[in-house]
Amino acid sequence: MNTINERIRFFLKSKKITIQSFEKSIGRTNRYLGHTESPTSNVLADIMRVYSELNIEWLITGNGEMKKTENVQKNDVFQENSSVFIGNNNKKSTIEVNYDTQKNLIVEKALKILLIRAFN
Secondary structure, three states: OOOHHHHHHHHHHHHOOOHHHHHHHOOOOOOHHHHOOOOOHHHHHHHHHHOOOEOHHHHHHOOOOOEOOOOOOOOOEEEEOOEEEEEEOOEEEEEEOOHHHHHHHHHHHHHHHHHHHHHO
8 A cells, every 4th residue: 555545445445434435424525536646634634533543644654553542642633522632641631622723733743744754
């Protein structure tokens, strides 16, 4: 699996979700995956909002596990019940955020992952 779209398809197959159902769940038209080489940052944010168990690092780079682990790791950010939990040295802090803030947090994390990979 070399591309994000291939990893999305692998994830969907493991969850027994059709591509059409997936596209609808993230607010995209039918055949979105077939017509794009790679999802935009907004689409990635929508995917992470709907499929919060999916590991963003795996989705973007192919590294790590497909699904997030149960443990909250240092500086890990994920959505749960419209709150964002920020893990920091085994402490959890909860902040209420709106959808745009959630999307920005996900995009920011994705960009950090890409930058780290680019310079390693």
